Amino acid sequence: MAIENYDKWESLGRRVFDIYIQGNRVEKDFNIKEAGGGSFQGFQKDFPAQVSENYLEIHLFWAGKGTCCIPTADTYGPSISAISVTRDISKKIKIGLVVGIFVLVGVVSCLSVMIFCFVRGRKRLQRKKAEELLGIDSRPYTFSYAELKAATRDFNPANKLGEGGFGPVFKGTLNDGRVVAVKQLSVASHQGKSQFVAEIATISAVQQRNLVKLYGCCIEGDKRLLVYEYLENKSLDQALFAGKSSLYLDWPTRFDICLGVARGLAYLHEESRLRIVHRDVKASNILLDSDLNPKISDFGLAKLYDDKKTHISTRVAGTIGYLAPEYAMRGHLTEKADVFGFGVVALEIVSGRPNSDTSLEEEKMYLLEWAWHLHQNNNEVELVDANLSEFNEEGVKRLIGVALLCTQSSPQMRPSMSRAVAMLLGDIEVSAVTSQPGYLMSDWKFNDTTSFMSTDTQTTKTDNSHYSSSTSTSVTADQEYLPTNDTKPILQEIIRE
Incomplete structure (x- = not known):
């Protein structure tokens, strides 16, 4: 009996629950006394939960063990004192990071598209201008002015091969190692523009071992240049x-x-x-x-x-x-x-x-x-x-x-x-x-x-x-x-x- 009474007395202080959050059991046979390390020992236990539609449901169901009702004796045993809900800052940071990355990628993508469209449009405009200037279907390779400037070392007088009514001619070396002769249209040339057009239109349409080879031209702003193979003799x-x-x-x-x-x-x-x-x-x-x-x-x-x-x-x-x-x-x-x-x-x-x-x-x-x-x-x-x-x-x-x-x-x-x-x-x-x-x-x-x-x-x-x-x-x-x-x-x- 004593044992029985003892057992009965011991059961009065046991609180054993199954904990459900948002309808899902997150803890089985949760014994608050054991989890806290004894009576009158406060502790905090955290459970993550996904909140949707501003609704959070928490249930503590008796697990069929220990005290199920309020005891009549003076000892009631430990119990849950409070439930609080705290926003998970780390998740917010992660979400913000993800959103930030998406926004950054979007901005970079938009800028890339804009730059691509700008460059393509500019090239198309230059090609259109070139075609209008040349009045021909053939499209010779187009060099940038910066490329020819670098090839001739900023049109260094030491590289000058000669000068005619069209303008000066400079020796240059392209990035791929080809040595070229760069003929530059003089601003003061009155007939140079028509000769520039005639030269490209003609030499672009013909190729033969006894005709000088035209590598391309430059039509950039008011710059007009022709790029030929360089002939040593x-x-x-x-x-x-x-x-x-x-x-x-x-x-x-x-x-x-x-x-x-x-x-x-x-x-x-x-x-x-x-x-x-x-x-x-x-x-x-x-x-x-x-x-x-x-x-x-x-x-x-x-x-x-x-x-x-x-x-x-x-x-x-x-x-x-x-x-x-x-x-x-x-x-x-x-x-x-x-x-x-x-x-x-x-x-x-x-x-x-x-x-x-x-x-x-x-x-x-x-x-x-x-x-x-x-x-x-x-x-x-x-x-x-x-x-x-x-x-x-x-x-x-x-x-x-x-x-x-x-x-x-x-x-x-x-x-x-x-x-x-x-x-x-x-x-x-x-x-x-x-x-x-x-x-x-x-x-x-x-x-x-x-x-x-x-x-x-x-x-x-x-x-x-x-x-x-x-x-x-x-x-x-x-x-x-x-x-x-x-x-x-x-x-x-x-x-x-």
Whole structure:
């Protein structure tokens, strides 16, 4: 009984519950006395709960053990004194962090999209401007101005290769290691913009081993630049006419240069998708690579033409001394104008002298006149450059014969460039030259051989520097390119236009 009474007495102080929060049992047989370490020992027990709709449900159910009702004795045992609800700050921080990350990602994404759209729109605008400027479908690679500025070391004067009417030309090295020639449009250039357009439109549409390669351009703000392959041996006129600093070109090399130029022109006239007249074939516009292979450059004056038409009527543009008579006199342009220019260059290559030299005796002053005189007397080998100790006499006569055919006064009597190539190679016989070529008469003297263009713009002189552009210069009476005195008024009228 005592034991029974003891057991009964001991059970009066036991509080055993099952605890439910939000309908879920979170504690089974929870004995408050044992959890607190004895009677009159206060402690706090935390339970996490997810609160939704501002509602928190807590239940303490008797577990079927210990005291289930309020005892009548004086000892009631420990009990729960209070229930409090506290917000979990750590969760708030986590939620805030997650929300912050999402917001940050959203902002960064929006900024990225905006920047992408801005850059893309700017590039599209620049491309649109370029297309409007060029008026062509082809899209050459576009360099940034900063890239070309870095390549040329801020257009350092030490890297300057030359300067023409178009503007200065600088040597540069791109990030990928390519060495290039950067042609910069001068702000003061009046015809440079049209030549810039013509050059890109032309050279972007053609590719051949004897044409200089255009890597791309820069059209950024008011900046206009062209980027070409760099050719180590500069221009043919420097190789031939620079005196002691000239390159030594033996006869086989000279012949190969002539043949390469002829093939390049044949491609422009007959083989490319677009039929192109260069309009300024001259020694300074022929560049030489490291192996002395020739490459025709400077397409700023080039014209597209329809071979179904007899000719194009256009204002005169080109270089005095290389202009075909029908073009200089009447503005009639066909591919035969380039053929004439090639003939003059071929004679310069054979002789190692420019097409006119007033320091020489009168009969040798004008190259075409002298060559014709030697041909009439069957003494063509006298034309050969004195610096050539060895040469092929038959090859020299063949080349001079082709050159005289190419410089005939009548364009119909000049061969096509493909036929000129065949004659140079010996595949067909060189036609007999029966009439003298069109050339400067001895009473029409001039002071230089610079380029000119008959336009409404102002005119500017230029030198024949490496990579220099052909530009205009005023033409005076003693500079007119005429075969006879009777044609003088015609050219004067063209120039006045």
